[in-house]
Amino acid sequence: MTAANGEVIRLPTPAAMAAEAAGRIAAIAEAAVADHGYFAWALSGGNTPVATYRMLAQSPWRERIDWGRTHVFFADERFVPHDHADSNYRLAEETLLSHVPIPAQNVHPTPITTPEASAEAYERSVLDFFAPQPPRFDLVTLGMGPDGHTASLFPGMDDVGGGLVAAVHNSPKPPPLRLTMTYRLLNEARHVLFLVSGADKAALLEQIAANADTPLPAGKVVLSERPVVWLAHLSG
């Protein structure tokens, strides 16, 4: 199946999806390090990627990734302290980052001060990381909520400003305050991998597959060089 913005690969079980994702992430990391000496990855939170993160922390995937050359950023973050149960940073730290030899300075959590100041500061750190090149992640891994949101870009949130990172107020999914990378930044990535799990998301994926002009945020992530890849386990 193809989606208007990419290729859809259906997997029979959550474990199969995690293994497929881990293999693809490791391959992209290897290619990025071979090409330009580092692997810049913007990852997501939510429930779906947990199995993949746990798998990446184990052999053989753990050894395939050069963690010393890997830099981890956050495609979105809930505006809570980093030790809060809702924090995407905490999730990534507990399930993956604390189990692999990634240097502390290679993990780039969002600052949590005030929403606008944090968005501005995070945008600055993304720009500084890639300078003098324009910001371009080797990989962005994203999820899709049952309303079609991705990162913290929600349906109806049409104006996220012209920046690379935006503060989100009144998110329909708690917590209400969030930070998110915008389409402008996400769509510059070399690779985008969606991890989608749950029967409640099957119809949404059909909608995105059928409609190039979908208003659903997840369908608006489009790359110029290659299709977005959707790994989907949609049966219950």
Ligand SMILES: O=C1O[C@H](COP(=O)(O)O)[C@@H](O)[C@H](O)[C@H]1O
């Ligand atoms: O709130 C969020 O939700 C999305 C989707 O999560 P999932 O549990 O349905 O996979 C996630 O991608 C995003 O990072 C997170 O902040």
